[in-house]
Amino acid sequence: MQNLLPKDGEVYYYPDFFTKEESDRLFQELKTRVNWKQEPIKIFGREVMQPRLTAWYGDDDKPYSYSGITMHPEPWTPALDLIKKRIEELSGIRFTSALLNYYRNQQDSMGWHRDNEKELGSNPIIGSVSFGEAREFQFRHYYDKTLKQALLLTHGSFLLMKGSTQHYWEHALPKRSRVLGGRINLTFRKIYT
Numbered sequence: 439m440q441n442l443l444p445k446d447g448e449v450y451y452y453p454d455f456f457t458k459e460e461s462d463r464l465f466q467e468l469k470t471r472v473n474w475k476q477e478p479i480k481i482f483g484r485e486v487m488q489p490r491l492t493a494w495y496g497d498d499d500k501p502y503s504y505s506g507i508t509m510h511p512e513p514w515t516p517a518l519d520l521i522k523k524r525i526e527e528l529s530g531i532r533f534t535s536a537l538l539n540y541y542r543n544q545q546d547s548m549g550w551h552r553d554n555e556k557e558l559g560s561n562p563i564i565g566s567v568s569f570g571e572a573r574e575f576q577f578r579h580y581y582d583k584t585l586k587q588a589l590l591l592t593h594g595s596f597l598l599m600k601g602s603t604q605h606y607w608e609h610a611l612p613k614r615s616r617v618l619g620g621r622i623n624l625t626f627r628k629i630y631t
């Protein structure tokens with residue numbers, strides 16, 4: 439497996455991690471069964487609605503703060519357990535929590551950020567699973583914003599970010615102008631408390 443970053447971190451991409459059949463089923467199940475919410479976030483002290491729907495799942499009731507909001511986890515479901523087991527086998531990591539994002543169309547997005555909250559430890563490991571419409575995922579180096587990488591996260595893919603990635607690289611999922619269908623992304627995390 440080859441590292442997608444030129445330096446200062448490790449990112450590995452597995453495009454067909456889930457079969458087409460599994461991916462179709464999991465997308466439909468998550469889309470219809472998850473209790474999706476649109477949450478406010480604070481940007482420069484102002485409350486703004488997030489341009490996507492979210493949900494938070496995890497081992498137990500460890501609240502977790504994210505972009506100025508505190509999320510309380512819901513218990514794992516059979517579908518999430520299946521996904522979690524598969525990525526744990528590959529990565530050798532035990533994940534405690536997952537943030538689910540539902541991008542309803544091309545106008546939903548996620549801005550530049552690093553997943554470097556204290557609870558994630560010194561070198562956060564993030565396991566990112568995508569279903570539905572393929573979307574471009576971008577990286578830029580935090581200290582040299584001209585250094586960039588982009589890749590298409592396709593239906594049934596798995597992206598693993600580890601090592602010093604969250605120290606040196608920001609990532610984002612930009613809006614697009616072309617009409618696009620829905621996409622669900624799950625970022626599995628290991629929270630230390």
Ligand SMILES: O=C(O)CCC(=O)C(=O)O
Pocket residue numbers: 537539548553566575591609611623625
């Ligand atoms: O939707 C994605 O691929 C990115 C999600 C993300 O960066 C996050 O949940 O922290």
Ligand SMILES: [Fe+2]
Pocket residue numbers: 551552553609625
């Ligand atoms: Fe992220």
